Amino acid sequence: MADGGQRNMGRPGGRLRRWLGPDASGYLLIAPAYLIYAIYILVPVLAVCLLSLTSYRLVGTWRWVGLENFRQLWLDENFTMALKNTAVYAAFTLVPSLALGLVLAALLNRRIRGLAFFRQVYYFPNIVSTVAAAVTWLWILDPANGFLNRLLGMLGLPQPEWLYDPATALPALIALGVWKSLGFTMVIYLAALQGIPRQIYEAARVDGAREIDAFLRITIPLVQPTTFFLLIMGFINGFQVFDQIYIMTQGGPANATTTLVHQIYLTAFFYHRLGYASAISIFLAAVVAAVTLINFRYGQQGKLTGAI
Amino acid sequence: MGTAVRHFRARRLGLDALLYAILILFAAAMLAPFAVTLLTSLKPKEELYFVGINLLPGNPRPYNYVEAMQAAPWGRYFFNSTYVTLLSVAGSLLLNSVAGFAFARLRFRGRDVLFFFMLIGIMIPPQAIIIPQFLMMRYMPLFGGNDITGQGGIGWLNSYWALIMPWLAGSFGIFLCRQYYINFPEELDEAARLEGCGPLRLFLYIYLPLSGPVLAALAILKTVFMWNDFFYPLIMTNTASMRTVQLGLQTFAGEYYADWHLLMAAALVVTLPLVVLFLFLQRYFVEGIVTTGLKG
Numbered sequence: 001m002a003d004g005g006q007r008n009m010g011r012p013g014g015r016l017r018r019w020l021g022p023d024a025s026g027y028l029l030i031a032p033a034y035l036i037y038a039i040y041i042l043v044p045v046l047a048v049c050l051l052s053l054t055s056y057r058l059v060g061t062w063r064w065v066g067l068e069n070f071r072q073l074w075l076d077e078n079f080t081m082a083l084k085n086t087a088v089y090a091a092f093t094l095v096p097s098l099a100l101g102l103v104l105a106a107l108l109n110r111r112i113r114g115l116a117f118f119r120q121v122y123y124f125p126n127i128v129s130t131v132a133a134a135v136t137w138l139w140i141l142d143p144a145n146g147f148l149n150r151l152l153g154m155l156g157l158p159q160p161e162w163l164y165d166p167a168t169a170l171p172a173l174i175a176l177g178v179w180k181s182l183g184f185t186m187v188i189y190l191a192a193l194q195g196i197p198r199q200i201y202e203a204a205r206v207d208g209a210r211e212i213d214a215f216l217r218i219t220i221p222l223v224q225p226t227t228f229f230l231l232i233m234g235f236i237n238g239f240q241v242f243d244q245i246y247i248m249t250q251g252g253p254a255n256a257t258t259t260l261v262h263q264i265y266l267t268a269f270f271y272h273r274l275g276y277a278s279a280i281s282i283f284l285a286a287v288v289a290a291v292t293l294i295n296f297r298y299g300q301q302g303k304l305t306g307a308i
Numbered sequence: 309m310g311t312a313v314r315h316f317r318a319r320r321l322g323l324d325a326l327l328y329a330i331l332i333l334f335a336a337a338m339l340a341p342f343a344v345t346l347l348t349s350l351k352p353k354e355e356l357y358f359v360g361i362n363l364l365p366g367n368p369r370p371y372n373y374v375e376a377m378q379a380a381p382w383g384r385y386f387f388n389s390t391y392v393t394l395l396s397v398a399g400s401l402l403l404n405s406v407a408g409f410a411f412a413r414l415r416f417r418g419r420d421v422l423f424f425f426m427l428i429g430i431m432i433p434p435q436a437i438i439i440p441q442f443l444m445m446r447y448m449p450l451f452g453g454n455d456i457t458g459q460g461g462i463g464w465l466n467s468y469w470a471l472i473m474p475w476l477a478g479s480f481g482i483f484l485c486r487q488y489y490i491n492f493p494e495e496l497d498e499a500a501r502l503e504g505c506g507p508l509r510l511f512l513y514i515y516l517p518l519s520g521p522v523l524a525a526l527a528i529l530k531t532v533f534m535w536n537d538f539f540y541p542l543i544m545t546n547t548a549s550m551r552t553v554q555l556g557l558q559t560f561a562g563e564y565y566a567d568w569h570l571l572m573a574a575a576l577v578v579t580l581p582l583v584v585l586f587l588f589l590q591r592y593f594v595e596g597i598v599t600t601g602l603k604g
Contacts, residue, residue, distance in 0.1 A: 025507040026416030033407035033477035034422065040441065040474035041429045047440035104334060107327055120590065121335045124342070127582050127593075129536035131554040132575040135561050136345045139568045147344045150361045179338065187594055240433050243538045247558055261435045261539070268439050269543065278439050285436035292431040 048285075051278035058272045069279035079280060081255050082263040085170060089259065090238025093177035098230055100178070101185030106219055108186075109193040119190065123183035130180070130243035137176050138163070138248050163249050166256035173244055173257060181237070185230050192226040193219065225299070232295040236288050260284045349373070349572035356568055369569075373577065376570040380563075381548055382577070385556035392471045392541075392552060393534040399476030400530050401523055407477070408485025409511045413497055423486075429479030438543055445470040445544060470544040471552075475534065481526055488522035489515060524592045528585075535582055553578045 017024040052069055056062040073079050104122060108115055125133065140147045141162040149159040160168045196219070204214045242261035245251060251258030251266070258266075260280060268277035344363075348356070349372055351365040358366075410416075411423055445464040448454060453461020464470040492515070500510045538554045545551060551559065557578050564570050586593055 023416030026410050026414040026419065029410035029414070029507065029511070030407040030422070030482075033403040033482055034426070036403070036474070036477040037426060037429060037479055037482070040444075041432070041437065041479065042425065044437035044440035044444065045428060045432055047443070048437050051439060100334075104331070107331060110327070112327065112331075118331050118335060119594070122338055123594070124583075124586075125338060127532060127586050128579050129538070129554055129557075129582075131536075131538050131557050132579045133341075135557060135571055135575045136341050138561070139348065139572065140341060140344055142568075145356055145568075147340075147361075147363075154361050179341070183338070236433070240435055242435065246538075246542075247561065264435060264438070265539075265543075268442075274439050274443070281436040281439060285432050288433045288436075289431040 045285075048278045048281050051275055052282045054275040054278075056275040056278075058274060062275065065275070069276050070282075072276065073279060073283065078255065078258065078263055078266075082258045082260050085257060086239055086241065086259045088170060089174060089177065089241055090235050092171075092174045093181065093238050094231060094234040096178045097181045097185050097234060098227065101182055101230075102189050102220075102223065102227075104182075104186045105189035105193055106215060108190055119187065122186050125180045126183045128180070131247060133176060133180055134244040134247040137172075137244075141172055164253060166253050169249055169253060169257045173241075173248065176244060177238070177241070181234065185234070188230060189223060189226060192223045196222050229295070229299055232291055232299065235291055239284065239288055345572045345576055348568055349576055351569050353567065353569055372569050373573045376560075376573040377577070379570060380556060380560050380574075382553075382556065382574075384549060385551050385553045388471075388550060389535060389552040389554075392468065392475075393531055395472050396475035396534050397527055397530045399472075400478065400481045401527060403477040404481030404526065405485045405516070405519060405523060406511060407482045408487075409489050409515055410507070411482065411486040412489035413492070413510075413515075414507055426479045426482060430483060435539060438539070441474065442543055466545050466547055466550050468550075471541060471550070475530075481530070484526055485519075485522055488519070492518075521595070524589075525595065528589060528592055531585065532582060 017028070053064055053066060054062050055065050055069075108118055112118075141149075143149055143159065143161045143164060146162075148162070152159050162172045163169050200218055201214055204218060209217070240261055241259050242265065245257055245259055245262045246265070249257040251262050261284065264277050264280050264284070267273050267280060347363055347365060350368045350370060351372075352367055352369045355362065355366055411419065442465075446462060447458030448463035448469075449456050449458045451461070451469065452463045452465065452467060454463050455461075464473075496514060497510065500514055505513070536554060537552075538558065541550075541552045541555050542558075545555065548556075548559075557574055560574055561571055
């Protein structure tokens with residue numbers, strides 16, 4: 001740096017700068033943000049690792065239990081049920097959201113009128129808070145008076161109990177998840193499609209390819225990096241599902257909709273078993289971190305992956 | 309005009325009609341929950357139980373909104389959410405941009421190690437560290453009735469400290485800014501340095517005025533995240549006076565679970581600020597999402 005040592009001696013903080021040496025500017029500029037990050041994120045990451053090795057509860061004595069909490073996880077039916085539900089939720093939200101998102105993006109990428117309108121409408125559910133969406137869907141899915149069953153009744157179709165039936169509760173939550181995330185996948189896909197040169201499609205048409213062929217043979221392979229990225233993002237988001245569970249089903253009926261974060265919440269803040277809940281937290285963090293690392297390593301889409 | 313061309317045109321028209329039909333059908337499906345919410349919020353209570361589909365309110369009652377807003381301390385909830393959102397957005401813009409600049413443009417020992425450790429924050433889901441965060445706030449010394457060892461009170465729990473402090477900066481924001489600043493040409497720094505411009509002035513006078521796009525994206529992602537967040541304030545607060553709008557809506561839903569007309573009114577009011585923001589700043593929403601590829 002041109003303005004090291006000498007010039008700063010008269011200024012306030014000059015002594016601190018001299019003590020830090022020629023790299024002072026860098027340290028001082030990252031310090032405020034990095035300290036906040038270190039205190040509120042890094043320290044808790046270390047702490048949750050340590051807590052997971054204890055029998056810590058909010059009150060009373062505790063001891064180190066080694067890996068006992070992690071051994072318990074696999075015997076705990078609530079945990080295995082939560083893991084299964086979370087995986088099912090993530091997978092079955094992802095697949096329709098990606099498939100419909102790509103089809104809608106492809107339809108919108110045809111120089112049609114009202115592009116801005118449709119994009120806006122599809123994206124709308126994404127800005128609604130999960131809490132507001134959950135409250136709204138609670139009413140729509142109400143077995144007796146909700147809009148959905150009224151509609152099904154009018155069409156002469158069976159009217160399930162939705163959130164009150166273990167068989168339909170999770171699928172109903174998945175439908176909410178697809179509704180909320182579809183606009184996001186569509187917007188990302190649309191951006192990717194707009195980057196594909198039109199000449200490729202025109203060349204295919206000259207060669208006699210039908211639209212459906214072009215979609216299958218050109219569009220799908222060319223947006224593959226985007227698909228990979230959306231899979232990763234969707235998986236990460238799906239694994240963190242909690243708000244709608246807490247508001248709509250409380251994990252029921254009969255544990256049919258409990259999830260990993262819901263189990264962390266219950267175990268820590270309802271049963272006060274903070275040590276054991278920390279072990280569940282570590283499991284969740286490990287799954288999500290592993291998936292993120294796969295993205296860092298193999299992903300191409302987005303700047304997040306570009307620099308690393 | 310040949311038959312073939314006319315035939316082609318007709319087919320083209322048919323395809324377009326089909327295309328629009330599909331797009332409109334999906335638009336209707338996406339908007340249906342909003343329509344149900346809006347129409348329910350205008351119904352008198354007894355109309356909720358009319359048989360049949362009866363979508364439209366027979367006797368519209370806008371007073372539902374007044375009733376819903378008077379049934380809970382919504383003014384307080386809105387103040388809390390606004391305060392927490394504004395402060396954390398301001399903090400993020402200021403602190404993350406400076407730090408991102410330093411990581412991108414300055415050389416200092418340990419920079420890459422520090423940056424690597426910062427990436428941990430991007431990989432860890434926030435819910436996985438809520439337990440130590442809760443304990444940290446609970447045992448904060450000398451606050452909320454705690455003594456110097458952090459015992460005796462509730463520390464920072466149920467206070468703005470807990471709601472705001474951890475969100476003033478973060479690895480995602482630092483990362484986003486760093487990726488933006490790293491693409492600037494080296495000559496810019498050299499020229500400034502020859503003029504006798506130190507790093508802070510280099511940032512304030514040269515980089516900051518060029519930071520519009522990245523700061524707009526960060527501000528929007530952060531605003532949506534803070535306004536809509538539920539899990540974190542759920543853990544950190546326990547009285548009505550500290551609730552944010554999302555917590556307020558959830559407790560309201562618990563207390564008025566049969567009054568769907570009031571609930572739908574409240575859900576719409578809570579959503580309204582972001583809808584307005586979205587309609588005005590749409591371009592930045594979509595651009596921010598596409599360039600960062602991340603949700604807030």
